[in-house]
Amino acid sequence: MQTEIERIEALIASERVADAVALLSETRAPLGYQLIERTARDGHRLGRLAKVFYEARSFRMVALCFEQVGSFSQAGKMYLKANDALSAAEMFWRDGQELEAAQAYEQGGEYSKAASLYLRLDEVAKAGTAFEKAGDGFQAGRCLLQAGRTDRAIPLLQSVLPESEHYLEATLLAAEGLHQAQLSALGVRRLELALEQREVDAETAPLFRQLALIHRDLGDLTTARSVLERLAAWNMGFEDTTELLSRLTVGMDDISPVEPLDDFMDARTRAGLERLKDHALLADCSLSELRRIYDHFERKLVEPGTPIISEGDAGRFLFILVRGRVSVRRGGEEIAQLTPGSWFGEMSLVDEEPASATVVALDTCGMLSISLDDFRHVLDADAEVARKFYKQFSRELSQRLRRAQA
Incomplete structure (x- = not known):
């Protein structure tokens, strides 16, 4: 049957x-x-x-x-x-x-x-819409602003609450969007509210700079100069503070309008590059030297669990971690965790061998990356930066060898 x-x-x-x-x-x-x-x-x-x-x-x-x-x-x-x-x-x-x-x-x-x-896929507008559906106003606004959807981006960025870790970055981007939309006075108000009772520091410096630039574009040179003087008192070398202040002081107010920010990492990283001077491979470089190479780096946002480098693959990129943590693994076992300010992928500059470890994002990570070929071209074009970089690189290799032999 x-x-x-x-x-x-x-x-x-x-x-x-x-x-x-x-x-x-x-x-x-x-x-x-x-x-x-x-x-x-x-x-x-x-x-x-x-x-x-x-x-x-x-x-x-x-x-x-x-x-x-x-x-x-x-x-x-x-x-x-x-x-x-x-x-x-x-x-x-x-x-x-x-x-x-x-x-x-x-x-x-x-x-x-x-x-x-x-x-x-660089479908930034679609990413913004998806982030909006996910209830992530900051990421949605950032993407939509980058895609030129200012009318949708501004309300989303303004919805980010003060207790959010993204509040300052959202305020900075919202102010830029308002300025682009010819609503500069509202942008000034957003910045002033965010900076109320705040001192100038690495987090707030980009906002103070934006505030000064908007005041400058509105013709209020006195207020712009006052804000820049606060920046200069904190760090004369931050961004182009010295040049802007000098121009305003001698009455040169015909400076080009505010340059738009690519995304939240752009502003944050510019401040972060200065902090890198304390412990990274470019520690000996001046801020002006760092700025000369900054535009060669590409900004990346990586989701948790994403492999950034895979063990055995050809090493083709150098990375600077700006936000989040990554896990370094060899043979499937974690051997280290890296935090913001760390570099990885740099050993391929020397031996051009395949990657000796896998690097995986533990959090949503923001980072700067540059191909090793492009980085070599940058160093070839700037002998002083190359000298300072290789000096720090040699020191780092020496320290690693001592730790390995200890």
């Missing part, structure tokens, strides 16, 4: 698809998984089984058939027809279709994952 599974298999083998569909539809027991498991090693039979499932409108089972044979793109499309957007996203991701994966994640409500993929 044949079982129902055997009867269905016999109908499929004789290509009686309609009869197989009818029998499958009449069967109360869920036989789909068992049929796939029994057919998994026979691609031809699995294809005919997929056709039966499709005619029976069992799209999830069709997707599983495609997944069994590695047709992840087709599996993703079938999962979408089965209203399983998250499984579809995983299939598209495995097939390398990042845009389709992002769209499926967004459809399935995984907005942060969707936003991260959109950022990888």
